[in-house]
Amino acid sequence: MYNCDYYTRPSGRKPCNEFIDSLSVKDKATVYSKINTLRNEGKLLIGTHVLEKIKNFSNKEKQDKELYELVCGRCRVGTHFDAGRRTFVLLCGWEKTQGKQPDDIAHCRALLHEYLDQGV
Amino acid sequence: MNFNANLRKEMRNPEFAKYYGEDQAKMELALAMFAARSKLKLTQGELARKLSISQPYIAKLEKGDVNPTVGHVGGLLAQIGLRLTIHTDDLISDSSLTSQPLVTCTSTDIKATEDDPMGGDKIQNITDAALSNTIS
Secondary structure, eight states: OOEEEEOOOTTSOOHHHHHHHTSOHHHHHHHHHHHHHHHHHGGGGGTTTSEEEOOOSSOTTSOOTTEEEEEETTEEEEEEEEGGGTEEEEEEEEEOOTTTHHHHHHHHHHHHHHHHHHTO | OOHHHHHHHHTTSHHHHHHHHHHHHHHHHHHHHHHHHHHHTOOHHHHHHHHTSOHHHHHHHHHTOOOOOHHHHHHHHHTTTEEEEEEEOOSBOSTTOOBOOSEEEEEEEOOOOSSOTTOHHHHHHHHHHHHHHHHO
16 A cells, blocks of 8 residues: 655645646546555556656656656546655646647656655 | 545545446456466467457556456456456445445456366355355
8 A cells, every 4th residue: 555645836736636626527536546546556557557657758868767657548647656655746637638748748757856856 | 635535525426436436446357457467477469369359458458448348358367267256345444545446356266176177166165155244
């Protein structure tokens, strides 16, 4: 069993929480279900491709450690695994849209760096 | 508000609960399929060839992206010597909302013997045990 926490930005906003709240009931239920499974199974989900590592294709030398996307139908949730706390930090979410995905991932990466800079 | 509290709040909506339960059941099946394949040390392609189905279909099953019938899954598992076992449990077991699955699907070996080539004795024993638990 792992923990799943919403990331809270220094401004007090919770991007992942806000994203989930903006979804339809069906998409919201799917996202909650996948997060619950992530909580139970952790990185075992990598084997099923429900959890996938986010790779930095533009700069292969500079890969982010423990940055993943949780595949929830057409939605994605960006998450960072904090091994020390056995916690998945839910950074943000986005709908997979052709052409928009790189921007969403860049935003997710920026949130990860913001989180790591806080040194929580 | 944390994840548990949010989930508990959303569960008050029956439409949400329905979709949530559907996805949880599909994920339980996905994990059971993945575990079964891992146990056999097969790739998705190898398993697909063994079952005469496509590799993308195996991938979808393991991601919880498809909604196959129980009979279809049972048929697939039987071809690799496994059977599907299902039990129901409380979705929300207590106030701490420990994540109990609505339906848990696992795959179990079918042990065939000379006297019982289909492994029926084992199935009967499991059924009897389940019934006695229910009655008591």
